[in-house]
Amino acid sequence: MSNRTHGAHIVPLRDAVADLVHDGDAVALEGFTHLIPFAAGHELIRQGRKDLELIRMTPDVLYDQMVGMGCARKLVFSYAGNPGVGSLHRVRDAVEHGWPHPIEIEEHSHAGMANRYAAGAADLPFGVLRGYAGTDLVAHTNVKFITCPFTGEELAAVPALRPDVAIVHAQEADRRGNVQLWGIPGVQKEAVLASARSLVTVERVVDELEPCPGGVVIPGWCVDAVAVAERGAHPSYAHDLTDRDNDFYKLWDEVSRDRDEFRAYMEEHIL
């Protein structure tokens, strides 16, 4: 936090992860299909972080890898699939068979998770929505129903998300650590503002940010560290700079089915 009054420090990814993320932390690596911070997640795996509460709307291949490598104590999510392909086999193995160890899950709907982040960013205790109606989820997750004090309408209340650390990926930052991202903005801004600490990985550092249509700017004084990670979203992508590697997502379906094949892949390519 101390860095924030002067803007984010631009530091090597390894140092940023070592400084900001500790065993047992609640960590949100966000990016809704787009701009998923794979490079940072892989660094967490290499540094052997464990007991993490991993928060993400769509765990995607990244959390499949982290869960399979034993980083997670708990998974908080709303859609745990391989988008357009099928299952996340490592997440399934952990939930169905407790491999490599059992994990706790807390699942919501997308609207619930989005409002939890937004409430966290606004420093409110809960988010409110018309949701969770007629679903068995209510019995298995953290949602309560409240009555609107003005109209009497019954609404769903979801507790604010306040992660210890948010990690997001963006196209670029300037030298003072101001960040700009564009394309599908997901819930990254909310995740950063909701979290106690934050790390942004970027494709490139520029002298000055050129405002971009639809661009989301996160000021450096709201970010603890910026690290350069070129192609750091792969197999996800950074709009205008890299392409989503759809073949990798299909390949992952095969690689991740088998525990040994998964381990071998991670040892060869990530560790």
Place this chain on the structure above:
Amino acid sequence: MSGAGAGSGEVQTIVAARHLADARSVFIGVGRPSTAAILAREIINPDLVLVYESGTIGAKPRKIPLSIGDGELAATADFVVSVPEMFNYWIQPGRIDVAFLGAAQVDPRGALNSTVIGDYDAPKTRLPGAGGAPEIARGCRRVMVVAPHTKRTFVERLDFLTTDARPVAVITDLGVLTPDPGDGELMLTRVHPGVTVEQVRDATGWDLRVAEDLTTTEPPSDAELNALRELLAR
């Protein structure tokens, strides 16, 4: 002219596309619903606004996307919004006309399970989960379910109720089910060409009602079938 030799999946996609003839906007996930919506925009309803969960509103993909977040969706969209904005400003107030939803299980009322097969705490098969479905079903004005017609999918009782979808139509590869105006139970109102009522009932996990005025789907035209095949080949 009829599109001879259409496969059952092709018929399902084309019938789903036809259901969007008068829709202003449609909320879609990936897979067959997405293909149907892209096809509808190309040959049936050029003004149809395609809305993907990733925040892309008015997307005009030329190719079938693998994921809801493919770059082409954002690049061709009228505008792109954050996830909180998508759910709070666009879906919740009912600004999106039709939602296409899929599921692993569909029950006689059209309620959906996309969470788990078996017990929640000791799952036989853990499915991806709710995603946006509960609030999409509640917020969008009309829900249509697109699902493969098998006994595994069409079950008397869901293992888990993820989404109280209350669909106006369930479009399968065998026919179309719509709610009985009396009590809302799904009823077979249309069979696709070459499909018998017995076939549909055999593929349904409950004693499926059949409408008195059951009709047969108009076969895909050559134009529809060619457009679909050309789209899939891009």
